[in-house]
Structure formats: C-alpha cells, structure tokens
Amino acid sequence: VSLLLYAGPDGEKAWPKKYPFCGGVFQSPIDFHKDILQYDSNLLPLEFIGYNVPSTDQFTLTNNGHSVKMYLSPTMYIRNLPFEYTASQLHLHWGNKNKSEGSEHTVSGKHFAAELHIVHYNSEKYPDVTAAMDKADGLAVLAILLEIGPFNPSYEKIFRHFRNVKYKDQMVQVPGFNIRELLPDRLDEYYRYEGSLTTPPCYPSVLWTVFRHPVKISQEQLLALETAMYCTESDDPEPLEMVDNFRNVQEFHERLVFISFRE
Ligand SMILES: NS(=O)(=O)c1c(F)c(F)c(S(=O)(=O)CCO)c(N[C@H]2CCCc3ccccc32)c1F
Ligand SMILES: [Zn+2]
Secondary structure, three states, X not given: OOOOOOOHHHOHXXXXXXXXXXXXXXXXXXXXXXXXXXXXXXXXXXXXXXXXXXXXXXXXXEEOOOOEEEEOOOOOEEEOOOOOEEEEEEEEEEOEOOEOOOOOOEEOOEEOOEEEEEEEEEOOOOOOHHHHOOOOOOEEEEEXXXXXXXXXXXXXXXXXXXXXXXXXXXXXXXXXXEHHHXXXXXXXXXXEEEEOOOOOOOOOOEEEEEEOOOEEEOHHHHHHHHHOOEOOOOOOOOOOEOOOOOOOOOOOOOOOEEEOOOO
C-alpha cells in the first residue's frame, strides 16, 4: 500500500482501483443513527478469556506506516460470539492536533476523538488470521470510542511507548497488562453489525462490536497520539505525520444495526 493510504491521490477514493472489495458491499465504518438501530435481546455480554496478561509476558508494539498496532497473545479469546474468536492485534485510529475527531464509527453523525480496535479471528474454523481475514465469518473486531476526560493510566501502558515507534517499522516490547482495562465498564451495551476491514483490502469479513459507552483519555494523551508517529521511516528526508488515519463512513442501505440496549 502506498504511504498515503488516507490522503492525497491514493486516498480512500482510489482504494477500489487496487482493492475491489473496498468498493463492494458490507463496508465499514458506518454512522449509527436511530432509524437503522434495532434492539435484539439475544445479544449477550461478551466474555473475555485470558485478557489479563501477566507483566512477565510482552506485547510487540509496532508502527506499520498507517497505524500503531500491538500484537496480542494467542491465549486471549472471546466467548459468546457465534464462534470462539482469538485475539490477533489492537490498533488505533485518530485525527490531528487541530481536529480531534478521528473515530471511524460515528453516532448520530458525531465523530469521537479516536477509536481503538481489537482484532480477533475465528479460531474454531481457521488456523490463523491470514486464513480468516477474507472469510465472511473470519474476523471479529471490538471497537472502543475514545473521548477526552481524565488521564487514563491503562491507556498510558501503551501510549508511553509511542516515542519508541515514531517511525515506520520501528517496534518496542510492552509489558503485559489486563487488556480488559482498555474496555468500557458496560460490556453489555454495544452496537453489532456485519461489516468489513476499514483498510485495504476491505474484506467484508468482520463481525463488528462497537461498545456504546466511550472510554476517556486525557487531552495530553490524545495530543501524544495525534503527534507522536510518522508514516515514514526514520531516515526519510520528507517525513509524513501519521494523522487522520480513519476511513469515512460508508453507505448503509436496507440494513440494520442490532443493539443490546434499549434506547
Ligand atoms: N480497522 S480494521 O479493519 O480493524 C484494521 C485496520 F485499520 C488496520 F490498519 C489493520 S493493519 O494495521 O494490520 C494494516 C492493514 O494491513 C488491520 N489489520 C488486519 C487486516 C489486514 C491484515 C491483517 C492481518 C493480521 C491481523 C490483522 C489484520 C485491520 F483489521
Ligand atoms: Zn481499525
């Protein structure tokens, strides 16, 4: 993928040329608004197994040129989805220091400051994420909306390493911690719909769970996220800031988003 995944001539409008699924069906992200929401009493709270990773273990955090992603341990998985889904990686989407509206999903047309995604793959049916990522029931991604509030010590366990992954392909080890701390309190309240990867190749392979309640991080933590990373390598004479790495919301016609809560 070209460096400028989100901006310039190779921006998201150009994705379908090289990645046909990006112009296809079931594309994510979307806007959650009243007339497409339907309450579903069968939507149970998700159960997280093995999310409390000991500090003796380590996660690899890396800058891949268009997001900052952290590989998770294969001992982490989710129950209460149609299949068992094993954790693969988490990454973030954000805006820029002048416009902190970088979430991918929106609620009644409103962006949140940023968004955390925890990518899982269907480990009951597929051996790994690469085999799963282009299958209709292959992936399950949890989305946590981030907004400004008090300093968040749990997010800081990742954010304090940003200075070591400023440039593309840099990586650093992060001591294990309870990934459950990154999620909101109410795991029983979420939006659920079938969608896609929000970056090329945009496979329609994702069962999305977007938690209703945002998580708060401080203004300083958000600024660090918006200013720490570059899309370019450390020796590149023309550094490109890694900002605005969110896809715009996609058309969502004749489909419903199921909600586990009553408005
Ligand atoms: N928003 S999103 O749709 O959740 C989403 C991203 F936005 C995102 F940037 C990434 S990426 O950082 O891997 C860069 C893209 O290759 C992923 N990765 C997925 C899909 C691509 C291949 C792959 C392989 C192993 C594990 C995860 C993934 C992604 F799923
Ligand atoms: Zn994502």
